[in-house]
Amino acid sequence: MxxxxxxxxxxxxxxxxxxxxxxxxxxxxxxxxxxxxxxxxxxxxxxxxxxxxxxxxxxxxxxxxxxxxxxxxxxxxxxxxxxxxxxxxxxxxxxxxxxxxxxxxxxxxxxTEHLVSVGRRSALVRTAHLIVEFALRLRLIGAQTDNSFNFPVSQGVLADALGLTAIHVNRILRQLREADLMTLQSGRIAIHDIDQLMALAAFDPTYLSPPRGMTDD
Amino acid sequence: MxxxxxxxxxxxxxxxxxxxxxxxxxxxxxxxxxxxxxxxxxxxxxxxxxxxxxxxxxxxxxxxxxxxxxxxxxxxxxxxxxxxxxxxxxxxxxxxxxxxxxxxxxxxxxxTEHLVSVGRRSALVRTAHLIVEFALRLRLIGAQTDNSFNFPVSQGVLADALGLTAIHVNRILRQLREADLMTLQSGRIAIHDIDQLMALAAFDPTYLSPPRGMTDD
DNA sequence: CGACCCATTGAAATAAATCAACCTTTGTGG
DNA sequence: CCACAAAGGTTGATTTATTTCAATGGGTCG
Missing domain, CATH: 2.60.120.10 (Jelly Rolls)
Structure with a gap:
């Protein structure tokens, strides 16, 4: 198998x-x-x-x-x-x-989304987009029950993903925290307002779901 | 067929x-x-x-x-x-x-290369990289004999590809021209020094060639 | 001719990087 | 158990790359 x-x-x-x-x-x-x-x-x-x-x-x-x-x-x-x-x-x-x-x-x-992010979204929106993507993917695979999840990704790694510096990622995370959208603390992300976060990122979730007829629904 | x-x-x-x-x-x-x-x-x-x-x-x-x-x-x-x-x-x-x-x-x-470009290469290097990619792809499909080729891509379109503004693309192209590396003029790219251009872009061409055993070589 | 798209250039504004310092946590070895 | 190093996180000040705003000229097409 x-x-x-x-x-x-x-x-x-x-x-x-x-x-x-x-x-x-x-x-x-x-x-x-x-x-x-x-x-x-x-x-x-x-x-x-x-x-x-x-x-x-x-x-x-x-x-x-x-x-x-x-x-x-x-x-x-x-x-x-x-x-x-x-x-x-x-x-x-x-x-x-x-x-x-x-x-x-x-x-x-x-x-593709990643490329769009790095090319055309601001650092703030780009970061929010990636976080939302993680949250939804984890939900899809059943690894996220409440609105928080383990996140073994340092700010430096995040920076490499987003095409930013670690320092700037830190500032962006502060913004997201101060806007009460999400918190990243000791390897764990807590999402406080997924709707606003998705709105900020203009997140369209369709690219993450399998097409009709693929699953048993 | x-x-x-x-x-x-x-x-x-x-x-x-x-x-x-x-x-x-x-x-x-x-x-x-x-x-x-x-x-x-x-x-x-x-x-x-x-x-x-x-x-x-x-x-x-x-x-x-x-x-x-x-x-x-x-x-x-x-x-x-x-x-x-x-x-x-x-x-x-x-x-x-x-x-x-x-x-x-x-x-x-x-x-992948595109994403790496937009995330981690400077506007100059990124632009050079894309131009070199075009030149090599055209050579591979036999559409480029000398060191110039038709290029029906406006600076605005190029900007959308590179994650830049059209204005900045224009300035970058000027730099490349003034460094005698390449010229984009009336829908045609002329490459003056492909080696230096590739060096500038740190271009690794392997991702463009089919693997061994795939072609008739 | 006029409208539109594209290219070009300058000046000002801004987002993000860099430089620098310090703090916290974590793990390691004495 | 403490001392220390190493990695990660936080913040401020400054610099730089790129954007934005503004204006102009050259083609091309109807």
Whole structure:
């Protein structure tokens, strides 16, 4: 079965580095990770944050090596899936194939939003947008019951995701706190007013939900 | 055969708008296009520029509607490919399936670079990077023989791609011109020093080339 | 000819980065 | 258990990149 093999990893461990020879794809079973690139000047740009349920590294399949690095932000459980398993599935079970395509699309949709954020949203709106995305994704996978959740992401990491400096992220978080929208404290986010936060971010949640007929609803 | 049906479109025509019900995917046969999103404040973020040989709109397949808009920048020829054709191909011909996965990856790789650009590269470097990407892609598809090429992209459009204002793009282009690296004039880019331009952009071309065993080399 | 889009340039304003300092928490080794 | 280092967080002052505002000129198309 897809994803039966499991590997446990610690925070700050790297699942793969850019350019590593990997053809496996990884299903995140548990924990927070981030996919990023390092520039020649050492700057880092996080591309997106794979969470449980996400499949990461389709690039590996096609290219035979990793095109981004993937690092654990918390203790994490992953299931490697071999290239041949994926190809096998693509050429036999069309229901599963559709699921995989959906995962690819999910991926892509988040990258798209991310790009829109970094290119055209102010630091404040951009940050709010990412936080809302996290909250909704966690709700979708059932990892968030009340309006708060663990958030093993330092302000520096957040900065790399948002294309900002850690210092500026800190100031933005203060703004969000002082506006009573949300608080980030000791590795935990508490959302005080999700509606206002979504309004601030002009957040359109449709890109996060699977299409009709995909789930059992 | 995939891509035998052809549609001709004019510059500024829109192939599909975000949220249009389309399940087709499109093979660009000829011309320049751009995929973008419009924000609620009217700002536009271009996600990437599909060129001939690219397949656009895998999202359509999975979601059943377009997740970005796709517009022609020049006269363009496209071939619609139905969802069923894609699925059919995915479940029979694994050689073609691999090609399609490669196209998806290509897409993704360009988006990644784009995101890295907008998040972490200066306006100058970012602009240079995009121009170099164009030059190399055109060379790969055989559409560029000497060191210049048609470029039906206004400075405003370029700005939307780079997350800058048209005015600033203009100033950046002046810098590139005055440094004798490249010139953009009346819809044509002339590259004077590709090596220096690539050095400036810290351009790593590997993400543009198909993997070993994919082509006939 | 007039309208519109695109390109260009200057000056002023602003968002975010950088520089610098200090504080808190966490983990580590003596 | 304390001392210390290391990482992360907070805040202020200054600088810089980029935007915004404003104005002008060149094409092109009806």
């Amino acid at each position: 897809l994803g039966s093999r499991q590997r446990r990893m610690e925070a700050h461990q790297v699942i793969f580095y850019e350019n590593d020879a990997v053809s496996d794809v990884f299903l995140i079973q548990r924990g927070w990770t981030c996919a990023y690139k390092i520039l020649s000047d050492g700057a880092r740009q996080i591309i997106y944050f794979p969470l449980p349920g996400d499949i990461v590294g389709f690039s590996n399949l096609v290219v035979g090596k990793a095109t981004t690095s993937l690092e654990c932000l918390s203790e994490t459980i992953i299931s490697p899936i071999s290239a041949s398993a994926i190809y096998g599935v693509l050429t036999s079970d069309s229901k599963v194939a559709q699921g995989i395509l959906w995962a690819m699309e999910q991926d892509r949709a988040m990258m | 995939l891509g035998s049906r052809q549609r001709r479109m004019e510059a500024h025509q829109v192939i599909f708008y975000e949220n249009d019900a389309v399940s087709d995917v499109f093979l660009i046969q000829r011309g320049w296009t751009c995929a973008y999103k419009i924000l609620s404040d009217g700002a536009r973020q271009i996600i990437y520029f599909p060129l001939p040989g690219d397949i656009v709109g895998f999202s359509n397949l999975v979601v059943g509607k377009a997740t970005t808009s796709l517009e022609c920048l020049s006269e363009t020829i496209i071939s619609p490919i139905s969802a069923s054709a894609i699925y059919g191909v995915l479940t029979s011909d694994s050689k073609v399936a691999q090609g399609i996965l490669w196209a998806m990856e290509q897409d993704r790789a360009m988006m």
